[in-house]
């Protein structure tokens with residue numbers, strides 16, 4: 284029979300108040316090993332639900348720890364032995380725990396931001412993940428970006444993750460013979476062709492990457508560029524060439540996505556059979572594995588099988604590197620298999636750009652909300668992407684509607700929001716990033732203060748999927764942190780699982796995630812509310828705590844009296860600690 288032990292420690296830990304509940308690996312409750320003098324409140328524990336019930340009744344102050352005690356007992360450690368970035372550090376020092384941003388930011392890197400200085404400016408501005416889109420640029424170009432990010436992390440202590448986004452084999456235009464864009468005017472006749480040209484592409488001619496294109500389209504079909512940014516109607520087919528008349532004028536961008544529509548429906552002919560991961564994508568993936576990237580975002584996922592296939596490939600090719608696989612939800616097919624896809628993946632992206640070209644636009648908001656909610660249930664990080672601040676490609680301030688869109692994603696508590704063209708080739712990448720940060724900080728604060736969690740009531744949402752003992756511990760810890768108005772949660776995690784579960788509970792305070800490896804630290808950087816630190820730790824929680832408090836305090840990031848809730852992978856325990 285399981286027995287629960289609650290121990291109140293008073294001597295061995297750097298605490299003035301502490302209590303702990305420990306679950307041993309065999310899932311029976313046992314005494315926590317690091318308290319020397321403790322008061323046991325042993326009791327039978329029929330179910331996990333009793334954990335939170337005992338939490339509030341055992342806070343006992345221990346006034347024996349004076350500043351001199353701490354000065355004498357401080358571990359002899361160099362304050363640099365913890366890896367953190369200066370943005371987090373400065374944020375904590377200046378404004379305290381509550382000020383830190385919870386919603387993470389992914390920035391697409393393009394010609395406007397690929398230089399070291401520009402990348403550093405994004406890092407300082409709060410970029411957590413740098414996304415490289417394999418639709419564009421050469422491998423040499425991408426390699427340079429990855430090298431810059433690695434250098435930023437090594438030299439400046441950032442933990443910026445690199446996400447590679449695959450090209451996929453959906454239909455898209457060629458690269459416009461190297462031109463940055465081309466303007467299509469109303470009534471003009473353009474030729475879409477499967478022929479290839481070198482740099483001498485004839486005027487008003489667009490190459491198409493899909494060989495079956497000229498056979499699949501029919502006269503009268505509508506051809507949509509980028510989901511309708513520019514629109515054509517097919518007037519004539521001549522061998523490999525398809526003549527089209529422009530009906531909605533606009534700017535054509537290199538490699539823009541193409542869809543064709545017949546009688547108001549998206550045409551899925553043989554193109555529906557195109558592989559999700561093309562032969563070019565596999566080469567890109569090999570390149571990414573060799574370069575040590577952190578995430579692979581798979582474009583146009585249709586089923587869970589492709590995710591499983593890629594994950595087993597990564598495991599075989601690179602057993603030591605745990606690259607996370609993100610499913611991009613942007614095709615009609617993915618919506619039919621949403622649950623399985625999310626369960627099979629390590630995270631998902633609501634890729635609203637292409638999604639809005641495949642389903643009616645008015646359905647995109649509800650699909651976004653559904654995906655965000657499912658990811659939270661299944662404990663997978665989720666990114667809301669595309670056109671959040673589209674007008675900032677050209678203008679220094681966003682539209683009011685864009686601010687409302689960002690606010691909605693933050694209110695839904697998505698793990699991350701993403702910049703695309705705004706940071707890749709826009710005129711104001713840093714300003715766009717600053718807008719994301721300012722808006723998300725404001726909405727996060729508002730949500731905490733007003734408990735404005737209406738759509739995502741954790742008790743019903745989180746209980747619908749069983750996350751086992753760890754999940755219950757993390758929910759209880761988050762609840763406790765909210766109730767006690769704790770300043771921070773600390774989690775010691777070797778696999779990242781406990782940290783992700785704490786993030787899933789969306790506590791009011793930030794979560795300091797201590798992990799022993801830099802690669803896990805980078806991956807955790809995508810999760811809502813996690814501040815990942817690299818810190819070697821042992822199986823001895825007492826010494827881990829001593830060490831962490833000393834290091835974090837030496838860096839001026841916490842102060843005496845701060846209330847910290849500590850959760851650990853190692854002991855599956857919750858402790859309440861007042862910083863010495």
Ligand SMILES: Nc1ncnc2c1ncn2[C@@H]1O[C@H](COP(=O)(O)OP(=O)(O)OP(=O)(O)O)[C@@H](O)[C@H]1O
Nearest residue numbers: 391392393394416418419420536636703704707708
């Ligand atoms: N590496 C790059 N080199 C040149 N231009 C880029 C690069 N990355 C992005 N861009 C430009 O920024 C725009 C927006 O970037 P984004 O990655 O969202 O492209 P996208 O093609 O719309 O996305 P996706 O293919 O994933 O649906 C692109 O259309 C392209 O013009």
Ligand SMILES: CC(=O)C(=O)O
Nearest residue numbers: 634635636637668669
């Ligand atoms: C990001 C992306 O691929 C899209 O929105 O289509």
Ligand SMILES: [K+]
Nearest residue numbers: 448449450582
């Ligand atoms: K892509």
Ligand SMILES: [Mg+2]
Nearest residue numbers: 613634636637
């Ligand atoms: Mg896309």
